[in-house]
Amino acid sequence: xxxxxxxxxxxxxxxxxxxxxxxxxxxxxxxxxxxxxxxxxxxxxxxxxxxxxxxxxxxxxxxxxxxxxxxxxxxxxxxxxxxxxxxxxxxxxxxxxxxxxxxxxxxxxxxxxxxxxxxxxxxxxxxxxxxxxxxxxxxxxxxxxxxxxxxxxxxxxxxxxxxxxxxxxxxxxxxxxxxxxxxxxxxxxxxxxxxxxxxxxxxxxxxxx
Amino acid sequence: xxxxxxxxxxxxxxxxxxxxxxxxxxxxxxxxxxxxxxxxxxxxxxxxxxxxxxxxxxxxxxxxxxxxxxxxxxxxxxxxxxxxxxxxxxxxxxxxxxxxxxxxxxxxxxxxxxxxxxxxxxxxxxxxxxxxxxxxxxxxxxxxxxxxxxxxxxxxxxxxxxxxxxxxxxxxxxxxxxxxxxxxxxxxxxxxxxxxxxxxxxxxxxxxx
Numbered sequence: 001x002x003x004x005x006x007x008x009x010x011x012x013x014x015x016x017x018x019x020x021x022x023x024x025x026x027x028x029x030x031x032x033x034x035x036x037x038x039x040x041x042x043x044x045x046x047x048x049x050x051x052x053x054x055x056x057x058x059x060x061x062x063x064x065x066x067x068x069x070x071x072x073x074x075x076x077x078x079x080x081x082x083x084x085x086x087x088x089x090x091x092x093x094x095x096x097x098x099x100x101x102x103x104x105x106x107x108x109x110x111x112x113x114x115x116x117x118x119x120x121x122x123x124x125x126x127x128x129x130x131x132x133x134x135x136x137x138x139x140x141x142x143x144x145x146x147x148x149x150x151x152x153x154x155x156x157x158x159x160x161x162x163x164x165x166x167x168x169x170x171x172x173x174x175x176x177x178x179x180x181x182x183x184x185x186x187x188x189x190x191x192x193x194x195x196x197x198x199x200x201x202x203x204x205x206x207x208x209x
Numbered sequence: 210x211x212x213x214x215x216x217x218x219x220x221x222x223x224x225x226x227x228x229x230x231x232x233x234x235x236x237x238x239x240x241x242x243x244x245x246x247x248x249x250x251x252x253x254x255x256x257x258x259x260x261x262x263x264x265x266x267x268x269x270x271x272x273x274x275x276x277x278x279x280x281x282x283x284x285x286x287x288x289x290x291x292x293x294x295x296x297x298x299x300x301x302x303x304x305x306x307x308x309x310x311x312x313x314x315x316x317x318x319x320x321x322x323x324x325x326x327x328x329x330x331x332x333x334x335x336x337x338x339x340x341x342x343x344x345x346x347x348x349x350x351x352x353x354x355x356x357x358x359x360x361x362x363x364x365x366x367x368x369x370x371x372x373x374x375x376x377x378x379x380x381x382x383x384x385x386x387x388x389x390x391x392x393x394x395x396x397x398x399x400x401x402x403x404x405x406x407x408x409x410x411x412x413x414x415x416x417x418x
Contacts, residue, residue: 004283010275012402026403029254036362037267040403043252045238050400058246066219070411074213153245188397190407191259193221194235194249198399198407202279 007105007143007201008050009114009172015048018147019120024048046196052141052187053167057195058157063164066193072166075103075140077185077203079177082124083109088149090129100138103185107174111145114170120147131156135163141187143168143201168199180205216314216352216410217259218323218381224257227356228329233257255405261350261396262376266404267366272373275402281375284312284349286394286412288386291333292318297358299338309347312394316383320354323379334359340368350396352377352410377408389414 013026024044032038047053055062076099080092088106098104106126113119126142126149134142142149142165149167150156160167168187177183183205189197222235233253241247256262264271285308289301297315307313315335322328335351335358343351351358351374358376359365369376377396386392392414398406 004279006279006400008400010400010402012275026401028403032267032269038265038404039254039256040401040405041252041254042401042403043250045248045250047248056247058241060241066221070213070215070409073411186395186397188395188409188411190399191215191217191219191409192235192249192251192407193219194237194251195247196249198401200279200397200400200409202282202397 001207003205003207005173005176005203005205007171007173007203009170011049011198016115016119018047021045021047046192046194050168050170050172050199050201051196052189052199053157053161053169053196055161055164058154058161062161064193065189065195065197066191068166072140073187073189075101075185077183078102078104079174080104080106081178082106085124088124088126088130090127090133093130093133098137098139102137102139103141103143103187104134104139105143105171105174105177105185108145109175111172111174114172123147125150126156128155128159131159134165135159139165141166141168143171143187145171145174168201171201177203182206210416212414212416214382214385214412214414216380216382216412218379220258220407225324225328226257230254230256255401255403259377259379259381259408259410260405261398261408262366262370262378262405264370264373267363267370271370273402274398274404274406275400277375281349282396282398284310284394286386286392287311287313288383288389289313289315290387291315294333297333297335297339299336299342302339302342307346307348311346311348312350312352312396313343313348314352314380314383314386314394317354318384320381320383323381329356332356335365337364337368340365343374344368344372348374350375350377352380352396354380354383377410380410386412391415
């Protein structure tokens with residue numbers, strides 16, 4: 001039997017945002033009692049909640065989200081347990097066999113702070129050598145349960161995106177994958193013609209029978 | 210070998226909308242030359258481009274998009290060839306073996322008109338008896354390459370959504386599935402706490418070897 005695990009935060013009316021970004025607005029605009037149906041409107045940027053960065057975010061003439069072939073959104077998952085680490089350093093990958101097309105998910109456990117101010121104040125950052133190792137292996141996607149792999153001037157973002165490694169930020173519940181030797185990841189973004197998009201991230205794991 | 214087929218329209222800066230809906234805005238707000246990165250902002254409703262309706266859209270106290278378990282987004286695909294039909298009537302299902310959890314995709318071929326005014330002016334509509342047959346079979350999702358299964362007062366929407374059959378509107382390229390006896394569908398929406406959401410729809414088909 002296969003089990004699906006949703007690794008995506010709910011996008012609600014009150015979303016935390018990266019410091020300096022403006023808050024999105026998700027608001028009901030039509031009501032069954034008045035219009036016969038319910039509708040909501042949304043206003044905001046792309047880097048809110050669980051989302052994916054495309055190369056265009058940091059790379060001149062980089063690929064738009066809508067340009068990326070769907071094959072890149074599916075891959076074998078590799079979980080990196082980085083709980084308790086102050087930085088995401090290359091040695092975390094020493095016992096992780098990587099292949100081209102893999103989706104690397106890094107568990108820090110900080111998803112539990114997602115709706116508290118602390119979540120954005122400090123978080124373990126990816127080192128350039130960690131990022132370069134993902135690039136060498138031909139990894140498709142790096143996913144994190146933190147707001148970002150790095151801070152300005154975003155050298156790690158640029159290493160990854162210039163080498164076509166997509167970045168998923170603000171993942172939820174990665175600890176549910178602990179002890180799962182094999183799983184697939186579906187990281188499926190909206191097909192927006194821009195630099196990033198909300199993404200639904202789902203792991204498919206084989207259950208013990 | 211498995212092949213993935215993307216059945217989703219690109220969401221660009223100039224999107225057509227259902228008559229009476231306001232046009233969305235997708236606009237660049239930050240630029241590498243000025244801010245060091247590219248960002249876009251989006252403002253609009255949920256019923257634009259390829260999207261999924263949740264029960265809340267038409268049913269009082271119906272499920273929000275973010276409430277729906279991810280298992281409902283994956284299912285065996287069944288293609289209904291309705292090209293040339295003026296209405297989507299029950300007889301179209303006579304030779305389609307349906308099982309609980311199936312995703313039924315109806316090909317009208319009207320996706321080619323998506324960015325022309327004609328697309329929204331008239332389109333073949335789903336009859337109540339067609340919808341009831343999907344409900345009886347326990348189908349998970351009905352997907353269409355038209356703007357809607359029906360028109361006000363939306364009795365077909367209500368038959369489907371009150372029975373937990375999700376609706377996907379404005380699909381693209383369904384004709385690529387013609388002649389494909391078996392395929393799976395992944396219809397993966399953003400996890401928005403509202404009545405509908407953009408959805409990425411992907412078919413996985415086994416290629417002849």
